[in-house]
Amino acid sequence: MSAQPLPHRDHTPADEDRLRRELEHAYREHTGLWGWLTTVDHKSIGKRYIVTAIIFFILGGLNAALMRLQLSRPENNLVGPDLYNQLFTVHGTTMMFLFAVPVMNAMGIYFVPLMVGARNIAYPRLNAFGYWVYLIGGLLLYAGLFTNTGPDTGWFSYVPLAGPEFSPGKRVDIFAQTVTFTEIAALVAAVEIIVTIFKHRAPGMTLGRMPLFVWAQLVTSFMILFAMPWVATASIMLAMDRLIATHFFNPAEGGDTLLWQHLFWFFGHPEVYIIFVPALGMVSQIVTAFTRREIFGYPVMVLSLIMTGFLGFGLWVHHMFATGVPQMAQSFFTAASMMIAIPSGVQIFCWIATIWAGRPRFSVAFLFVLGFVVLFIIGGFTGVMIASVPFDRQAHDTYFIVAHLHYVLIGGAVAPLFGAFYYWFPKLTGRLLSEKLGRWHFALFFIGVNLTFFPMHQLGLDGMTRRVYTYLAGTGWGDLNLLASIGAVTIAASVGVFLINVIRSAARGLRAGDNPWEAETLEWATSSPPPSYNFPYIPVVQSRSPLWNRPPDIPVVTGLRTDMREVLITTLLDARPDSRHRHPNASITPLLTAVATGVTFIMLIFTPWGLPVGGALLTVACVVWGWPNRKEYEEQKLQESS
């Protein structure tokens, strides 16, 4: 292949053909199974991340469906108490650790590089490693469930229940290690996304010109960086208490059960925003595209995202009001919890202003945004209610909380996510999802969510506690529970319609073209699905809406090598061209390192020898990873000599 730079003159179609051929060669991956195991393309990894997360969403949903069937009438015998405990624990663990966070990361992994005009994500091999570690964590959890070793102490696994005394066996260890795996995956994804945003933006895309979804991913990634280590450390401490008899959470030896709650919720509350903030970014992109208006109050929107990120860290104690928090702290955390309504409110008003000024097209993606606004506002209202300590102490551990958290998470994250699937599916596959099926999907989903979770407010106020596997007929809770169960079936039907839509449309949907919604951001500037190298030409960005303010001849970057994966590195604030960097080729080492990580943590469930054995395996894996192979060496040498 030629290493000649492209001529610095107006490019002809022949130039572009040549460029595409050369880039295709430089970015080609292996074929077949080997290709699947070794790919470092952010799009392949992003797609498999999304698909895996959806599979876990379905599995988590099936757990929920079983619970709802059990609760549909009083004194039902479908599921016993032990299995029920495993079901709600695995449901929560799946939805939080294996679906919500990973799917939001996955959307960032796929779309952030495209939206900032980059050829791949930063640290492509680390990206592949992150996916494999996540997959191992998920498989571990379900291997546990299917062998009757599923965790059974709730998704926040409070001690002392989760400690060695009250939970012998390996169930809780599986929870602890699943958490560790998924945290590693989220942390590496966060670092990759931050560095992609900071250093891989197309020239001219200053921070002030970044799409709001990219801003949301940046804020989320920083939150991950400072929140996830808390639960990872807590889960390591729990695993040590159980394996090598440390006493972090054992009051008899000076340990403290509330330490677990503090550590867990210092992660757990930001976690909600880690899930919710990317969804805000999705909503902003969809609102912009479907009203054909630049977002109203862009700087305020950015500041609101950042403020949400900061405030998210100041709320954790409101999960612990029932533990006897000093009055001063109660007041502080109540005020902080109510304050979070400010940035959320600001964003909602900015979207309304944008919709007001534009001409909204009520396509399915946009319908989901409207659904989000309604559901999220309901969840937000109950959130303000339970921020108040006296009310919280009444509602704590009842179905009122279950209703609240599902309105916030389903309304605040799943609805925008479905909207985002309709919006971006054409980019992923080249085909549009069916609008007709999409409307069915939306209607069933919206009705189902309200039918399931609205009655739970009343059940909670009536005194039904969460995590009970059955209830007596005399409680009078039967009718509302039946209603909730009918709602759950409706949600399941809506997800079924969605899956049919995805499968049918991927094969036979309408061809989308590059930019079916006539949206403004860079991912729509390339073909659908994008080529392996994302963009033949790296564009020079001149405005916040590059595709709406496109000059007749697009300014582009030339001079990057096309015989290897050379990418442009730009400066953090202004995105001025700064250097050239060679991205790595496909490799099996990420998978091998992930397997070594897997062996280490899974061995540690059973024996402390996991540490030396795993340490040795990881050492070998890291040496292989770090040592340049012949091809890499030659490519890099060539690049450095140019």
Place this chain on the structure above:
Amino acid sequence: MTAVRPALDASTLPTTTFSHRSLAWWGTVGFMAIEGTTLFIAVVAYFYLRRNFAAWPPEHILRPDLFWPTVQVILLLASLVPVVLADRAAYRIDVPRLRRWLLVALGFEIVAVVIRWQEFLALNVRWDTNAYGSVVWTLVGFHTTLLLVDVLETAVLLGILYSKRRLERHISDATDVTFYWYFLVATWIPLYVIVYLSPRFM
């Protein structure tokens, strides 16, 4: 096909950069943020658990010995000399000097690992004795993990720098290894004060 106009020529941009211009530096900073947070959390746990004890260390447990931990602190501070010299050599693209000083630094790192073993013994408590023992072992243990990672990283990089596979990029990578060592020294000093000194004056 779209009409495009070449506006920026990237061919003259450098391929090897240092510090915040290099991607490896950003990766190092990211992991320092994660690891720094982890160490901070362990410190939080230390002070949180301390409230549960009337005496610290708890009764019948000796205070940590100071000899080896203090030797370690002096050694770590002394190790900054070869590390700074290696760093400077890297910025000047002076490979022979970089290799030499990095080798000396690796020597210091290996000695630090050996002394670290003595530091565990100097705690005078087992991890399974009580919550005090658990948290001090964890604090020192977390830092030891990072220490071992840096030894591995330095050794592999040094191997590459002496091999035929050496590239300009590895010289920049060397500055990230030294940068990481600064982080390890900087985090150890407060941990030394907390774990070994604070039971004497607090």
